[in-house]
Amino acid sequence: MNKEWAELNKTMQLQIKKKDTFSLGIATLIELRKKLMEQIMQFRNELSNDDFSAMPYMNAKGYHSKTIAYSLWHIFRIEDIVAHSLIADNEQIFFAGDYQRRINSPIITTANELVKEEIRDFSKQLCIDELYKYITEVDKATTEIFKSLSYSDLKVKMTDEKKQYLEKLNVVSEDENAYWLIDYWCGKDIRGLIQMPFSRHWIMHIEACLRIEGKNSFKV
Secondary structure, three states: OHHHHHHHHHHHHHHOOOHHHHHHHHHHHHHHHHHHHHHHHHHHHOOHHHHHOOOOOOOOHHHOOOOOHHHHHHHHHHHHHHHHHHOOOOOOOHOOOOOOHHOOOOOOOOOOOOOHHHHHHHHHHHOOOHHHHHHHHHHHHHHHHHHHHHHHHHHOOOOOOHHHHHHHHHOOOOOOOOOHHHHHHHOOHHHHHHOOOOOHHHHHHEEEHHHHHHHHHHOO
């Protein structure tokens, strides 16, 4: 794991545990995400559209078995779903901005249900420019949510009503590789959600993207 990212994540987790350092923890979280966003934007500046759907480790086990386009979609669909449908109780950026049409996505889910060639085919369909507009808008909205949180909000747990609402939205596939996410998210409080998916989840997938990019850079 990138040492700087790991250290910021560790520091943030310690800071948000205590009321007197909570605000520092939120600032550290925002700083971590800013650095991760810099790497995400670097992908856009350095890679071709074909690079975003490259899949050099298709048969591997781990996040690097995906594509960069898939990974970015996955990170930010999950963030949008959790931030807006579970925490802020408002409309997801995805729906408010008509991003399914704009990104040219055949699905509205987190894409956990896709495997191997399905991931590559899905990635090739996406409009990368619009995906990046979505990424930017989701990140900005989530940052505002973080700034509005109080220390007491961290102990707020997800309710059965929110779980049922999430199920009705159909934004998580009923496939066994995806449906567990609903129970996972709804079993956490907001502090738990800050770790997954708002910080560590980013790190894991972005590091996988760097591995994909490194392999892909050696192609002829």
